Amino acid sequence: MATMITSECINCGACEPECPNNAISQADEIYVIDPLLCTECVGFHDYEACAAVCPVDCCVTDPNNVESEAALIGRARALHQDVAFSDGFESRFRKGADKAAPAAPAPKNAEAWPAPAEARAAAPAAVEPSNGHEPEILLPELPDMKAWKIPLRCYKCDQLYELPMSHFRIGNVVWCPHCHKSTVIKDDLNFRLRAELKEFYDRREKDLARLRAKRESELKAVRARHEAELRGFEARERQALEKVKARLSEISQGYDAPGTPAAKRNGPFGWG
Ligand code: SF4
Ligand code: SF4
Incomplete structure (x- = not known):
């Protein structure tokens, strides 16, 4: 399927420079995607x-525009003839x-960015069952990326309060629940927050896959x-069994039973 932009587009322009095929304009x-240039980023x-x-x-x-991976890489090759796709x-x-998603700039006050309430409350979840011998991998459960709540510090009363990620869009007005002072989101923090989280989720998925592959090998x-x-x-x-059988046979057949004729006992000449 080619990618399309719905009418909910807010014309922020963030997507346009990201497209490797210049398919967005x-x-x-609103912004639109040219389906003849979009490869769903395949390649x-x-x-x-x-x-x-x-x-x-x-x-x-x-x-309404379903395309196979082969068709999409074919388009990428046609569009980028100077690129050698392996x-x-x-x-x-x-x-x-x-590769993972591009990294976003690190937040200045990283210590003020705790996990969302859902993640803090969640008990560690087993992500793979134990096979009875190997220890389980236990990781904190992660909520859907949209469910994260991010702390914001009020510039007026200096108190922290949490807001859903979706509130951090350019132009959004938010109110401090402590002093009721409003502030306008000037930077597209939503994009930065999502990029940061996506990198974290992708990295964890890859590290987990690597760990599982290592354990398996x-x-x-x-x-x-x-x-x-x-x-x-x-x-x-088996060899020891054959050996013990031979030894038993040797012992039993060499047994000097009472009543055995002396000639037999001592050999043909009777002197042993
Ligand atoms: S990133 Fe911005 S411009 Fe692009 S589709 Fe989304 S809202 Fe529209
Ligand atoms: S090629 Fe990738 S970035 Fe460009 S429009 Fe298609 S899905 Fe979006």
């Missing part, structure tokens, strides 16, 4: 760059395989070693 009322990102930065989530997939090109169809190696040890032990036990 400003039309009469460049494993996410749609415009959707990643849009503060109002109005860059969405067009259900077989491992980035694609939202194989999300998380390569180590477990595989241990299982292979155990298998080899087991087969070696079985082979040695």
